[in-house]
Amino acid sequence: MHVLLLGGTTEARSLAGTLLRPGTPGLRVTSSLAGRVASPRGLPGEVRVGGFGGAEGMARWLREHRVDALIDATHPFAETISFHAARAAAATHTPLLAVRRPGWVPVEGDDWRPAGSLAEAAALLPSLGRRVFVTTGRTGLAAFASLDELWFLVRTVDPPEGPCPRRMELLLERGPFDLARERELLRRHRVDVVVTKDSGGSATAPKLTAAREAGVPVVVVRRPPVPEGVPVVPGPEGAVDWLAGLRNGGAEQGS
Incomplete structure (x- = not known):
């Protein structure tokens, strides 16, 4: 077979x-x-x-x-x-x-904002924060490229493709990620909003816990x-x- x-x-x-x-x-x-x-x-x-x-x-x-x-x-x-x-x-x-x-399910204390696409996620950001942690992969960053007033921390496995935000710091890392690391990442970069896709699983879920603990809203793109x-x-x-x-x-x- x-x-x-x-x-x-x-x-x-x-x-x-x-x-x-x-x-x-x-x-x-x-x-x-x-x-x-x-x-x-x-x-x-x-x-x-x-x-x-x-x-x-x-x-x-x-x-x-x-x-x-x-x-x-x-x-x-x-x-x-x-x-x-x-x-x-x-x-x-x-x-x-x-x-x-x-998919991931919110728990008490989570501040999740659903979005139907990366474009919808980008439209939500100016009202939520100024320092954005993006974990949506190396493609699709063009959706955020026009948001010049925001600063982006972008984490991908490989370098991104296409247009990227002008004010951006890139982290090339592969999961799984532990909770202590995610807490420190949000603190050190003064992140005030997270953008992620609802990919599910445990490898990248600690960022959601870290955001909940820090009171940081999370824009979650629906699958x-x-x-x-x-x-x-x-x-x-x-x-x-x-x-x-x-x-x-x-x-x-x-x-």
């Missing part, structure tokens, strides 16, 4: 390792990485890097490599590849599953929806069960 695993996320790495551990014969796993990170962490099994050329290119790859199951374990905000996967799966009649870690009709599980365990159902003759494919 050939499984194409779209990812590079913590969940994708965990799932690849689980599927290829000793005692699970008969599985071939190919992990596909977009190539956006310069030095991706190692993955077990076969690895391909780069785009497919849209939904049609992915469908062609599925056919040529005789893929039996497609698992979308990409970042919750990797909207384009998720929709390409849905179209390619439909075109080739390949079973498709999405793995999506649960895009999973393509309609695609079953979703919250983690690798659900994906393992889904694949077991396929291997056992097409049991129910999740919900």
